[in-house]
Amino acid sequence: MNSNHWHILGAGAMGCLFASQLVEAGCRVTLLLRHRPEASSSSLTVDSENSSNELTVQLDHAASTGEINHLLITTKAQDAVDAVKSIAPRIGKQASILFATNGMGYAAAVKAFMPDNPIYYATSTEGAYRLDTLHIRHAGRGITRIGSAEGLPLPSWHEDWRKTSLDCQWDDDITTALWHKMAINCAINPLTAIHQCLNGELARRKQLKQEVGNLCDEIAEVSLAAGFDTTAATLHEDVAAVIAGTANNRSSMLQDVAAGRSTEIDFITGYLLRTAQKYSLDLPHNKNVFNKVLALGL
Numbered sequence: 001m002n003s004n005h006w007h008i009l010g011a012g013a014m015g016c017l018f019a020s021q022l023v024e025a026g027c028r029v030t031l032l033l034r035h036r037p038e039a040s041s042s043s044l045t046v047d048s049e050n051s052s053n054e055l056t057v058q059l060d061h062a063a064s065t066g067e068i069n070h071l072l073i074t075t076k077a078q079d080a081v082d083a084v085k086s087i088a089p090r091i092g093k094q095a096s097i098l099f100a101t102n103g104m105g106y107a108a109a110v111k112a113f114m115p116d117n118p119i120y121y122a123t124s125t126e127g128a129y130r131l132d133t134l135h136i137r138h139a140g141r142g143i144t145r146i147g148s149a150e151g152l153p154l155p156s157w158h159e160d161w162r163k164t165s166l167d168c169q170w171d172d173d174i175t176t177a178l179w180h181k182m183a184i185n186c187a188i189n190p191l192t193a194i195h196q197c198l199n200g201e202l203a204r205r206k207q208l209k210q211e212v213g214n215l216c217d218e219i220a221e222v223s224l225a226a227g228f229d230t231t232a233a234t235l236h237e238d239v240a241a242v243i244a245g246t247a248n249n250r251s252s253m254l255q256d257v258a259a260g261r262s263t264e265i266d267f268i269t270g271y272l273l274r275t276a277q278k279y280s281l282d283l284p285h286n287k288n289v290f291n292k293v294l295a296l297g298l
Contacts, residue, residue: 147174
């Protein structure tokens with residue numbers, strides 16, 4: 001059994017997927033729940049195309065006791081800072097904090113009250129969705145990139161991830177990967193939420209296709225100014241490819257709006273707009289969709 005014990009904040013699809021993989025790799029895994037669980041452990045079910053796998057994970061309440069030395073955060077971006085604050089007294093002084101959360105901008109707030117803890121990031125193209133509580137479907141294989149935006153070296157705990165069946169890679173330039181994913185999300189997610197449509201409609205409907213193009217023009221401009229040259233050069237093609245490859249998907253932002261939940265707009269388009277301000281760039285199309293999503297009142 002691997003000696004590393006991972007605590008995971010967020011029991012959604014990706015949190016459960018990563019939990020199952022780390023358990024299979026020999027790690028101890030505890031899911032930290034908002035409400036006190038009825039039992040100290042539970043079965044976690046992962047369905048895939050040809051199989052269904054059940055594993056046992058430990059359950060704990062976020063406000064419980066016991067030191068945390070390896071923390072994985074898979075909550076929504078808007079919940080990340082409060083989630084870490086809720087367990088801050090339990091986090092060891094040198095404990096690693098690994099964010100696997102959409103968008104950008106939340107980690108700076110965490111660093112402000114936990115300045116000594118090394119912070120890492122993970123971005124993944126694995127496909128997973130929730131079927132029920134602690135029951136997910138692993139719907140597609142991808143790549144999981146892990147890295148440090150602070151130039152920290154490869155940590156010893158990365159071996160835990162290498163032992164999983166996921167394609168996990170250490171990325172020395174994780175900020176570029178995070179920006180690229182955020183840029184694509186900026187072009188797709190807000191429009192699907194506003195127009196209540198599947199991703200594929202953004203390519204099929206002429207008006208929406210033009211809106212995507214307008215957003216991409218502005219996102220590319222900011223990307224270039226911020227030093228993300230590759231994203232700027234390939235954004236139109238990459239967004240088109242993602243729309244085509246996920247044509248039948250409902251974006252996470254659309255799902256949040258449909259369920260009456262708050263969205264990640266402030267850490268996706270909002271972060272883009274804040275970055276644009278640094279370079280005195282005006283993004284009228286992105287500002288428009290940002291305000292429209294805010295106007296949904298979520």
